[in-house]
Amino acid sequence: MRTKILRPIVPVLLLAVAVTLAACGGSDSAPPDLGPDPATMVPADAPFYMEAVLRPEGDMGDDLNAALSKLLVTDDVPGKVHDAIDEAFAAEDEDISYDADIAPWLGIRGGIYFNGYDAKANEAEGAAIVAVTDAGAAQSFLDKAAEQGSAKTAARDYKGVQLQVAAADDTAYGIDGDFLLAGSTQGVEDAIDAASGENLAGVDDSTTGFDQVPDDSIFSLYADPQRVLDLIRGAGIPASELKQIEEQVAKMGDGPLDAWGTATDTSLSVGASAPAQHQLVGDRAG
Numbered sequence: 001m002r003t004k005i006l007r008p009i010v011p012v013l014l015l016a017v018a019v020t021l022a023a024c025g026g027s028d029s030a031p032p033d034l035g036p037d038p039a040t041m042v043p044a045d046a047p048f049y050m051e052a053v054l055r056p057e058g059d060m061g062d063d064l065n066a067a068l069s070k071l072l073v074t075d076d077v078p079g080k081v082h083d084a085i086d087e088a089f090a091a092e093d094e095d096i097s098y099d100a101d102i103a104p105w106l107g108i109r110g111g112i113y114f115n116g117y118d119a120k121a122n123e124a125e126g127a128a129i130v131a132v133t134d135a136g137a138a139q140s141f142l143d144k145a146a147e148q149g150s151a152k153t154a155a156r157d158y159k160g161v162q163l164q165v166a167a168a169d170d171t172a173y174g175i176d177g178d179f180l181l182a183g184s185t186q187g188v189e190d191a192i193d194a195a196s197g198e199n200l201a202g203v204d205d206s207t208t209g210f211d212q213v214p215d216d217s218i219f220s221l222y223a224d225p226q227r228v229l230d231l232i233r234g235a236g237i238p239a240s241e242l243k244q245i246e247e248q249v250a251k252m253g254d255g256p257l258d259a260w261g262t263a264t265d266t267s268l269s270v271g272a273s274a275p276a277q278h279q280l281v282g283d284r285a286g
Contacts, residue, residue: 036178038111038129039201041191047227049200051111052219060216066265094148105138107131115190117231127183127191138180142173161192209256212273217260224256225249
């Protein structure tokens with residue numbers, strides 16, 4: 001996926017996942033209200049989708065903060081995470097901060113999906129989908145990020161959604177209802193189409209493997225190995241390496257690959273379910 005337009009967004013989306021993956025545990029808390037579901041804007045046949053809770057609330061937020069305070073050795077987990085986000089922007093010479101530019105609109109959940117490969121650009125097609133609580137503030141964030149970038153954009157209406165499209169690297173961004181979208185132009189348009197058509201949220205959970213994922217997960221990941229392999233085949237990698245990948249995927253059998261993470265007030269946990277119906281779960285005190 002093109003990175004210029006996503007630079008201000010991906011660190012926000014992935015940092016929660018990176019921190020959660022740093023340790024392992026389990027959770028018995030009741031399923032929280034996670035707000036709008038990003039999967040409603042992911043094409044049903046997308047080969048890869050990752051979702052994370054970006055602003056955990058209630059018991060989930062309390063448990064995650066308590067566990068991470070031990071892992072990170074700090075009494076101010078949110079502050080440490082927000083500082084890391086600010087540093088990621090600063091490293092890219094972006095004059096953007098979490099408190100001023102992101103907190104006013106950031107919703108509870110966000111996700112990233114891939115559903116194609118542009119061999120000419122040597123990049124995946126897809127989009128980031130982030131829930132927003134204030135569409136106007138989210139648009140201001142996008143406009144500010146675009147002003148600090150070098151790519152020129154042009155307005156485009158796609159099925160009633162106002163997008164800004166950068167022809168130079170074929171990226172697009174905009175707000176559609178409860179979500180901020182940014183990614184390849186095709187990926188963003190496919191997300192808009194999915195919202196009113198067939199989307200991943202409408203696929204039976206047993207088909208995607210989501211029936212294995214706990215309701216209180218901090219993050220979850222879905223992949224269809226066979227479809228991912230189709231993308232890799234178009235990447236132009238050496239035949240010898242491609243053969244090794246094909247052999248590994250063949251051993252997995254048909255079906256989805258899923259992974260997830262949960263939290264208690266003393267520990268974090270990661271689990272996975274593979275196509276061969278062999279489930280792996282690891283635990284370690286936080």
